[in-house]
Amino acid sequence: MPRLFCLFxxxxxxxxxxxxxxxxxxxxxxxxxxxxxxxxxxxxxxxFVREVEExxxxxxRFKVYPGGVMGNEQAVYRKMRVGQLQGxxxxxxxxxxxxxxxxxxxxxxxxxxxxxxxxxxEGLWPHFHxxxxxQGLTLLALSEVGFVYAMSSKPVSSLEGLRASKNWxxxxxxxxxxxxxxxxxxxxxxxxxxxxxxxxxGLVETVFNSFYGSVVLQWFTKARYVADFPFGYGYGAFxxxxxxxxxxxxxxxxxxxxxxxxxxxxxxxxxxxxxAEALDALRQNGVELLPVDEANRAELQAHREExxxxxxxxxxxxxxxxxxxxxxxxxxQQAR
Amino acid sequence: MLKFLAxxxxxxxxxxxxxxxxxxxxYVIEPTVGNLQRQTDLDLVCEGAPAFLLAVxxxxxxxxxxxxxxxxxxxxxxxxxxxxxxxxxxxRGAQLAEKSKQYGLALLSLGNGMAPALAGSLEDFDxxxxxxxxxxxxxxxxxxxxxxxxxxxxxxxxxxxxxLVRVERIMRRVLELDETCSHGGAHLFLGVYYGSxxxxxxxxxxxxxxxxxxxxxxxxxxxxxxQVAYAEYYARTQFDRELHDRLLQEVLDFSxxxxxxxxxxxxxxxxxxxxxxxxxxxxx
Numbered sequence: 001m002p003r004l005f006c007l008f009x010x011x012x013x014x015x016x017x018x019x020x021x022x023x024x025x026x027x028x029x030x031x032x033x034x035x036x037x038x039x040x041x042x043x044x045x046x047x048f049v050r051e052v053e054e055x056x057x058x059x060x061r062f063k064v065y066p067g068g069v070m071g072n073e074q075a076v077y078r079k080m081r082v083g084q085l086q087g088x089x090x091x092x093x094x095x096x097x098x099x100x101x102x103x104x105x106x107x108x109x110x111x112x113x114x115x116x117x118x119x120x121x122e123g124l125w126p127h128f129h130x131x132x133x134x135q136g137l138t139l140l141a142l143s144e145v146g147f148v149y150a151m152s153s154k155p156v157s158s159l160e161g162l163r164a165s166k167n168w169x170x171x172x173x174x175x176x177x178x179x180x181x182x183x184x185x186x187x188x189x190x191x192x193x194x195x196x197x198x199x200x201x202g203l204v205e206t207v208f209n210s211f212y213g214s215v216v217l218q219w220f221t222k223a224r225y226v227a228d229f230p231f232g233y234g235y236g237a238f239x240x241x242x243x244x245x246x247x248x249x250x251x252x253x254x255x256x257x258x259x260x261x262x263x264x265x266x267x268x269x270x271x272x273x274x275x276a277e278a279l280d281a282l283r284q285n286g287v288e289l290l291p292v293d294e295a296n297r298a299e300l301q302a303h304r305e306e307x308x309x310x311x312x313x314x315x316x317x318x319x320x321x322x323x324x325x326x327x328x329x330x331x332x333q334q335a336r
Numbered sequence: 337m338l339k340f341l342a343x344x345x346x347x348x349x350x351x352x353x354x355x356x357x358x359x360x361x362x363y364v365i366e367p368t369v370g371n372l373q374r375q376t377d378l379d380l381v382c383e384g385a386p387a388f389l390l391a392v393x394x395x396x397x398x399x400x401x402x403x404x405x406x407x408x409x410x411x412x413x414x415x416x417x418x419x420x421x422x423x424x425x426x427x428r429g430a431q432l433a434e435k436s437k438q439y440g441l442a443l444l445s446l447g448n449g450m451a452p453a454l455a456g457s458l459e460d461f462d463x464x465x466x467x468x469x470x471x472x473x474x475x476x477x478x479x480x481x482x483x484x485x486x487x488x489x490x491x492x493x494x495x496x497x498x499x500l501v502r503v504e505r506i507m508r509r510v511l512e513l514d515e516t517c518s519h520g521g522a523h524l525f526l527g528v529y530y531g532s533x534x535x536x537x538x539x540x541x542x543x544x545x546x547x548x549x550x551x552x553x554x555x556x557x558x559x560x561x562x563q564v565a566y567a568e569y570y571a572r573t574q575f576d577r578e579l580h581d582r583l584l585q586e587v588l589d590f591s592x593x594x595x596x597x598x599x600x601x602x603x604x605x606x607x608x609x610x611x612x613x614x615x616x617x618x619x620x
Contacts, residue, residue: 036534038491063618068534069573193536215494217537218501221458278494285498286457 027248029240030063032070032079033089040274041089041143042066044267045238051259056252080137080241087240089143093173095237099131101320107308108179108232109301110328114272117144117233119331120324127320128237137239140257141264145234146210146275151223153205157290159183159299161227168195168204174315175307176208176232182307183300192217199223210234211278212271220287229292229300238264378603382423385416389432396439403446403475409439410482415600417485422604430489440482443475444506454502461502465509473514477521480506484525504529520554523547524562531569544570558595560587560605568612577620584609 035041042064049062070076070085073094079085096103105124111117121142132139150156156165162185169176169187180187188204198204199222207223208231214220238260245253283289292300312318392412395405413436420429445451448467453460468476484503490496507529510522524547531544548566555562563583571580587609592599 034534034536036532036537040492043492067532067573068536069575072536191536193538196538212494215498220498221501274492274494278498281495281498284455284495 027060027244028063029060029086029244030065030084031087032065032076032085034068034073035066035089037066039066040267040270044263044270048259048263051263052256055255060248060252060256086244087238089236089238091145091236092234093170095239096174097172098135099137101131101316102128102237103175104316104320104324105235106175106232107304108176109304111233112230115335116328116331120327123327124324127323132239133242136242138242138245139237139239140260141238143236143238143264143267144271145213145236146271147230148208148210148232148234150227150231151207151209151214151219152225153199153222155225155290156206157227157292158296162206165206166204168198168207175311178310178315179303179307182310183303195219196222208232210275211282212274215278215281220282220285224287226282226287226289227292228289229297378419378423378607381416381419381600382425385419389413389416400442401446403443406439406443407475407478410436410443410478413439414482414485417489418604419600422607426489433485433489436482437486440479443482444479446475458501462505465505468509468513470513473510473517476506476513477510477517480510481521515550516554519559520551523551523554524565527551528565528569531573541570541574557586559598560590560602560609563587564605564609564612572619575620577616581613581616584613
C-alpha cells in the first residue's frame with residue numbers, strides 16, 4: 001500500500017508476532033513495506049496475518065518488515081526476485097517501473113469521487129492481476145493514499161499560480177512529470193525524504209500529497225495553502241512472489257486471497273477516514289483551503305487529454321487506458 | 337513512527353526538582369510518587385495505583401495552577417499508562433494518557449504566553465517557547481512529556497500526529513535550556529523520534545544514535561529505558577544485531593537495587609528487554 005506520490009499513514013505499535021513465529025510453518029512469507037510499524041496499514045496487515053496463520057493452523061507464516069527497513073521499493077522488488085523476500089507493499093510509482101499499466105489510475109484529474117475510483121478499480125482488477133502475474137507477481141490487494149492535492153507555501157489556486165511556483169514532482173513518476181510538462185510548469189524531481197527540507201529552504205514551493213500524507217510527513221508546517229481540487233489519485237498494491245504463492249495448496253491460496261481482500265477493504269475505509277480527519281487537523285493548524293474556480297478546473301482537466309497523448313505506449317498501454325476510460329464512462333452513465 | 341512513545345512513557349518520574357510549593361506536595365504526594373517509582377511489582381502498580389491517581393486529581397482541582405502538582409500529575413498518569421500497557425491493558429492506558437496530556441498542557445500554559453500559542457500558529461508557538469528560561473526546563477520537559485504520552489497512545493489520530501511537530505520543538509528547546517533535565521529525557525525522546533520514523537518519512541538514524549548515546553551518558557546508564565529504546569528504535573531499524581543484543585543484555589544484567597529510585601521504570605524496561613531478545617531471531 002505504500003503508495004504514490006506520497007503517503008500516508010503511520011505510526012505506533014508494531015509488535016511483530018512474537019517469538020514463536022519464525023521457523024515454524026511450512027510456508028514462510030517475508031513481507032516488507034514502507035508503511036511504519038503501527039500505521040493503519042501495518043495494523044490491518046497484522047489482522048490479515050493473524051487470520052491466515054490461524055486458519056491454516058500455522059502452516060502459512062509471515063514475517064513482516066515495516067518502516068522501509070528493507071530499503072525502498074526497488075530494493076524490495078529486487079529482494080523478491082532473488083527470493084530473499086516473498087512480498088511487499090508498493091506504491092503505484094514504485095512498482096510502475098515493473099508493471100507500467102498499473103500507473104493508469106494516477107493520471108491527473110481523472111477521478112472526481114471515491115465512487116468513481118471504486119468502480120474503475122473493480123473493473124481493472126483482472127487486468128492488473130494479469131499484468132502483475134506476467135512479471136512473476138501475484139496481486140492480493142489494492143490500497144490507497146487517496147486524493148492528492150497541490151499544497152503550497154504561498155497561495156496557489158490557479159494554473160497561472162502553478163506556473164509561477166516551483167513545483168515538486170516525485171522522482172520516477174513519469175505520469176506526473178508529463179502532466180507538469182504539458183501545462184508548462186517547471187518541476188523539480190525529488191525523493192520524498194528531501195521534500196520537507198526543500199520546502200523549508202524554498203527550493204520547492206508547491207508539493208502534492210494527500211491530507212494525511214501532509215500531516216504524517218509534516219509538510220503542512222510549510223505548505224500552508226491547499227488548492228481545493230483533487231489533483232490526482234494515489235494508490236498501491238500488496239504483491240507476493242508468484243513462485244512462493246504457487247507452492248501453496250489451492251485452498252490456502254484462496255484463503256489468502258480472501259483474507260487480503262477482506263482486511264484491505266477495511267484498510268480502505270480506515271485510510272479515507274484518516275484523510276478526512278487529517279483535513280480537520282490541517283485546518284486546526286492554520287492550513288487554508290483555497291477554492292479553484294470553474295475556468296481553472298476546466299483548463300487543468302483539458303491538459304489531461306494532451307498529457308495522455310504523450311504517455312500512451314510509453315508510460316502505459318493504449319489498451320489499459322481505453323479500458324479505464326470505458327469503465328469510468330460506464331459508471332458515470334449509470335450514476336446519472 | 338512511533339511506537340516510540342510507548343517507550344518514552346517508560347521514562348518515569350525521577351528526581352523531582354526543588355521548589356515544590358505546598359506542604360501537601362512535599363510531604364505527601366512527592367514521596368508517594370517516589371515510592372511508586374520504587375515498586376518492582378508491575379501487577380501491584382496496575383491494580384493499586386488508581387486510588388493514588390484520584391488523590392492527585394483532587395489536589396489539582398484545588399490548586400489548578402500549582403506547577404509542582406501538575407508535574408506530579410503528568411508523571412503519575414504517564415507512568416501508570418505505561419505500566420498498563422505492560423500489564424496487557426494498552427487501551428486503558430490510552431484513555432489515561434488523555435489526563436497526562438491535559439496536565440501537560442496546563443503546565444505549559446502557566447506562563448510565557450504559551451496558553452494561546454498551544455493551538456495557534458507554529459510561529460507563535462516558537463516565540464512562546466523562546467520565552468521559557470533555563471529554570472523552567474523541567475516544567476517544559478514534563479509539559480511536553482504529558483503531551484507526548486497522549487500522542488504515543490493515539491497514533492491513529494491525525495490530529496495527534498500533527499501535534500508531534502510541537503512536541504518535537506518543545507524537546508529541542510529543553511535541550512537548549514538544560515539537556516541534563518530528567519536524566520536526559522529530551523535526548524531520549526528525540527532518539528526515539530528520529531529512529532522510529534522510516535528514513536524516507538523523515539527519520540534520521542544518525543541523529544537518533546547521537547541522542548541515544550547522549551541520553552545514556554546523562555543517565556549514567558542507570559535509566560534502563562534508554563538502552564531498551566536504543567535497541568528497539570535504532571539497533572533494530574539499522575539491523576545492528578550486535579548492538580541490539582548487547583544493550584538488552586546490559587539491561588537484564590543490571591541490578592534493580594543499584595537504582596532504587598528508578599525501580600519501577602527499570603522493571604518495566606527489563607520486561608520489555610526480555611521480550612525483544614526473545615523475538616530477536618525472528619526479527620534479524
